[in-house]
Amino acid sequence: MNNSAEEQKEHFSKWAAENLGEKTGIWYSPYLEKLGTLLSQFGIGNGYYDNFFYYRTYKEFKDVYIHITEQNEEEIPAILKGKAKQFPKSYATKKSTWLKEYALMGYEAGTRSKPDNYGGIANLGTILRAYLKFLYYAENPQLIYPKKDHKIPIQDGEFDDSVNYWIFDLGNELKFWEQCKTKKVIGLGWDFLGNLEQYSSQTEIEKKITEMQSSGKRPTNETKSLRTFYKEVSPGDILYVKLGTSKLVGRGIVMGDYYFDNVETKHKHRRKVEWTNTGEWEIEEPIATKTFMNIKSSPDHVLYLENIINEEKMDADFNQIDAFKIWLSQQEQPNGELLNDKTINQKIASLKNLENYFQVNIFGETDTEALKDIKDTVLRDPNYDRYKGVSGSSIDYYIRYVESRPIVEEEYEPYTLTDFLDEVFIDETQITRIQSILQNKKNLIFKGAPGVGKTFLADRLAYLMMEEKDDSRIQMIQFHQSYSYEDFIEGFRPKADGEGFELRQGPFIKFARKAARDPERDYFFIIDEINRGNMSKIFGELMVLIETDKRGKSVNLLYSNEKFAVPENLYIIGMMNTADRSLALLDYALRRRFSFYELGPAFENKTFNHYIKRLGNPDKLLNVIKVINEMNGMISDELGSGFNIGHSYFVGEGFEVNPDSRIVEVVEYEIIPQMDEYWFDDNEKASDWAEKLRRAYHDSE
Known part of the structure; x- marks a missing residue:
């Protein structure tokens, strides 16, 4: 290799380390040095320099990049600004070929244990994008790459953020999985809908499902899964398949667009998939069971699944310290910047020191109350001074990390309409109407005289809509005249050591974020005596977000300035006693955001x-x-x-x-x-x- 190529390699490695990730330059350089040779050998393309470091101008390499990836040139300006644009569907085949051939080459050379072990192979498209960005900013030194201070460790070749990562849960349908492997497909049910391309909106799909069902329950989750499968999955996306609650059986690359297969007898909504790995692997790390879920926002889960499939030996602390470190790297501060590497390492060191000094477990602890107790102990101890300044905030970050983990479903006692009618004194027509009102409005207030069963009905209504007695998805509080925004949303409270104040989340924020991590299941926030509180004062800026058409939209919270949104799967049920003369009428702003259902005595029921x-x-x-x-x-x-x-x-x-x-x-x-x-x-x-x-x-x- 001549000196100019060596110099180019050094410049690229330095720039990549500063802008894309600490190890990115070291990771990608060996690929670039022999990329032309590999592309020719793998049958992906010919006519390129054997060593890509011979490409020294942005214009020249942009043409190479477009030719290989078939990326639309109009999307390149966004890519140069750090935005993870999807690769075109035609690139999916090249991506699959690259991984398969590179793994096979390593296996034949004795450097890989299996020919289908793709662990540690950098994605072709990501390598090309890194070099494209380098050349552009090298020629435009007055410009600064937008992610210069936003380094994410997992971008060092292990995580491709230009694609989505999906978990597909087949339940216990082993027979269908065998068909998926043989025919190289994946599919969903609800075949009576026909081709989803005939529906212009999600609402039309939901309407059709409702017409075919007699339960009276709005099929929101089913519709969402179908729409996601049809609209949001793209060629090149990675798909992981689960059977049961803890068995991973496959990994594949989505190869084509949605199509409806009328020849098949079931699961007719389909996509072509190139299965890169099939087998059986036990999942020890809890991952929520959903029909179809995108885990791109949890890259630690992606890396965990990749390690399982490739049978990589994992450090015992992988799902504790390393996963937490990955999560920290994605956390945005009030000024809009992500935590930098120095701050992340400082927080990790602080928590490790706390474990040693106080002989407690922090990493791996999932009980947030136990973590809060540890924090109180640390702040009260006058003799502990190392990392004292960051220990409290580090534990707070770990608590938020624990609360951000996907919810794992457990087995609960089923609860049916028959169960409901056996213990709640309203008839089937009434409860069907109440369910429909709540599903459509999201916010419902039961009003009525003392003793008409408002609280009991709210609790059992939640059971009925969940179809099980899962109290972990129900939270009940009671308003009173002095209840405030600081109690409900977030506010400053005295520190455990008595020195100053600290910001604490209220019950609504905590519960809403819990619901957001479990989007396919319903959650219920129940407020007793809702009209005893000053609603505008308590809800503050969230008064807008609880509206049906504002769900999922975010605002910055008053104190923390963090982005917050009320998820679509969170239902708010209030109760108000109409016989209490001391209560003021609810203001019109609140009334517009709630439906009201009056309950009367059920003596004739x-x-x-x-x-x-x-x-x-x-x-x-x-x-x-x-x-x-x-x-x-x-x-x-x-x-x-x-x-x-x-x-x-x-x-x-x-x-x-x-x-x-x-x-x-x-x-x-x-x-x-x-x-x-x-x-x-x-x-x-x-x-x-x-x-x-x-x-x-x-x-x-």
Whole structure:
């Protein structure tokens, strides 16, 4: 090699290390030195310099880049600015050939254990882009590459951010997987839809699925999976296939556009795939089970799967320290810049030192409350001074990292419509309507008199929509007059050591971010006494984001300045007691963002009457309920239906154990005092109703 090529190599290595990643120049240079020879040997292209360092002008190499990748020239300015543009679909074949031939060459040379081990092979397109950028900025020294201070360690040849990475979960369909391998395809069901190209929008697909189903549940997740498969997957994307919850069985490169295969009997929505690896590998690192999920935003997961498939020996701390380091490299600071390498290494060193000094486990700990306790211990210890300045923030970053991990599904007790109707005293028509309202509006408030079962209904409605009793996807809080934005969203609170304040996330931010990590399942944030709080003060700038058509759009939070969006799979359910005179009316801004469903007493409900009859000696209870129905008529006329006495007063374990005793307690110490409150200015009327209620249970004895 002559000196000019050597000098070019040195210049490239230095520039790449400063702008693309610390090891990028070292990683890519050996490829560039023999790239022309390899392209010819692999049948990808001829007529190029054997050593690509002989290309010394941007204009000359741009033509080479376009010829090999078939990239549209109009997209090159964006690529030069650091934007990861997709390669054209015609490049997918070249990418597949490059990986297969390079791996086979290494296997035949004895440097690779298997001919299909693609671990550590730099992607052809990424190599070419790196050299294209180098030549452009070398000729334009007055310009600065936009990612100069945004180095991401995983860009050092191991992670190609110009493509998407998908996990496809086939459930337990082993037979279909065998067909996928043989025919080099992947497919989705919902065959009755026909060719998805006939639908102009996601809404049309959803409408068709709804027409074919009778559950009344909006098929949002199914529609999203189909639309993603049809619209967002591109040739060249990497696909990983799972069977069951913890078995990886394949890796492939998407080779073609979507098509509908009418000849097949099932899974007719298809794409061609070149399977680079097939087999069986156990997944130990938790990865959420979704039908179809893009994991490009979790590059540590991508590298983990690549290591599993290539049977690379992984350090025991790979999914702890290294994965955390990768995550840190993607975190944006309030000034818009990413954390630099020095800061990242400092935070890692801080946490390692904490583990040694306090004899605790931080890396690998998934209990955020335990991590907060460690932080409090560190800040309170007057003798610990090394890394003291960064230890608290380092633990905070690790807590955020733990909270950012994909949610892993567990087995929970199923919950069906039959289960719901057996324990909630509303009929099927009502609950179908309520589900539809919540799915369409995302935000729903149950309003009604005391004892109509608002809270119980909200809880069971969440179970019904989840189809299982998964309390981890439900969070309930209660508003009060002094509740604030700082309590709900984020705010400054005193530090554990008493020295100053620190920024802490509120329950809504934490729960919303948890829901965002699990987009294919529904989450429910339930607010009791929602009208006791000052809604504009509590929600702040998020008042806009909870609207149905604003879901997924982000704003900067008031204190942290971090980007935040309310995910589409988060439903907000509020409860308001219409009989509380101390409460102000909700403002119109909030009313516009919620649907309202009024609940009344369910004394006439068939399930409620079955429940009453199951209790021992129900006559006494039925007589009392008869009086309450009469009394509710007067209450409605004089005070309004929102002040009626509800059925929940007569539900609970006490009635099942000793209904005779419990009915006396409820009447004397709950209902009669409520009547005294209602008719505080008419003692005679309150006394008359009290006497009627007492006669009702006495006359039945």
